[in-house]
Amino acid sequence: MPDGFDVFLSHNSQDKPVVEEIARLLRGRGLRVWLDKDELRPGLPWQEGLEEGVRASRSVAVFVGADGMGAWQTPEMRAFLARSKKEEIPVIPVLLPGCPDSPQLALFLEAMTWVDLREGLTDDGLNRLVWGITGTKDESAKVDPAVAPRRRAWWGRRIVLSLLGILLALAAWHWTRSSEPPPPPSRPAIYAVRVQVLDPQGQPVTGSTIRASTANEPQRTPEGWWEVEIPAAKVPAGGQITLWAEHPDWGGNRKDLRLGTEQNVPVEIRLKEPESWLRGKVIDESGRGLAGVRVSLLSGQKEETMTDAAGHFALKLAVPAETSVRVLAERKGLASADQHCLAGRDTCSLLLEKP
Secondary structure (H helix, E strand, O other): OOEEEEEEOOEEEEHHHHHHHHHHHHHHHOOOOOOOOHHHHOHHHHHHHHHHHHHOOOOOEEEEEEEEEEHHHHHHHHHHHEEEEHHHEEEEEEEOOOOOOOOOOOOOHHOOOOOOOOOOOOHHHHHHHHHHOOOOHHHHOOOOOOOHHHHHHHHHHHHHHHHHHHHHHHHHHHHOOOOOOOOOOOOOOEEEEEEEEEEEOOOOOOOOEEEEEEOOOOOEEEOEEEEEEEEHHHOOOEEEEEEEEEEEEEEEEEEEEEEEEEOOOEEEEEEEOOOOEEEEEEEOOOOOOOOOOOEEOOOOOOOOOEOOOOEEEEEEOOOOOEEEEEEEEEOOOOOOOOEEEEEOOOOEEEEEEOO
16 A cells, blocks of 8 residues: 555544644654545545545544544544454554543453553654554663653753744744735635434434535435535525434434534534423313312323313423323322323313212
8 A cells, every 4th residue: 555644543523733733743753644634625525535544544543532532433443443353454542631531432442552642742652653553663762761851851941942932933923924914714615514413311313304504405324424515605604504403202402503614524413302291181070170180190200280270281291292191180089080191282181080
């Protein structure tokens, strides 16, 4: 694979700034790095570019930061783990600054030896990452403990001097720059918003539907996600759009999103616990409405209400509409009664008789 990449950088979009810095440092060491921002060409389907990057890379670094793993890291890792079984492709977990001391890594990564960068992008950590990528260990990275303090002090002075030089250069540029405002960052011609729908516990679900305030028709991906393509011409001036997710078994939810210069935008929408109303009336033997009747569910759930002066009640339920529930009506001095009713309807009727 002479024209391939040495390493594929799989990361959460929240960690992009530090991952971009790592990519710069690895390229400075002569490695060819695949990073979505640099390799996915605007205007072309991102899936094809992603698959090409996976096929063309000889290893993968899986970055885990303070926000955990991103939504699209799972399918990327599955592809590399499948290759690893056949071709012994290195799969390298990398702990970034801010990653918890006990990261909740997936089971298939716990078997891998990781690279710890939680203390910063140190030479030792980067050398270990390069070792994992290339298979060649840099013995020159070992430092005599007696020399290390002097070397750190020397590097500290160099860093201070470099920072002073940068500040002086910035000050000079500030006084000499043109009065024209800088051009605004360019926006992609079309956005690819990738949406994963989760249940209230955070697990992926199937059978959902997606709507967008402005977009082309949403399309299903083979992994079960939704892809929403939004031409820049359809995006409002402020860049804000809204996505809605619906599911027959859960309450729907929405996500407000502001589009900027990033072309590929991953989004998660978590559904809500289902809700519906059951309405009806409690009557006596003569058909008159009974006030002050306690109405609840026999299933042991906590939902309950009282009838009004005309005997009407409205009971909020944590189940989807058309779900059959067993309703209990009770009032002192009368025999209790129960009835099967359908959630979401207003026709539930219960009769209380004298004992």
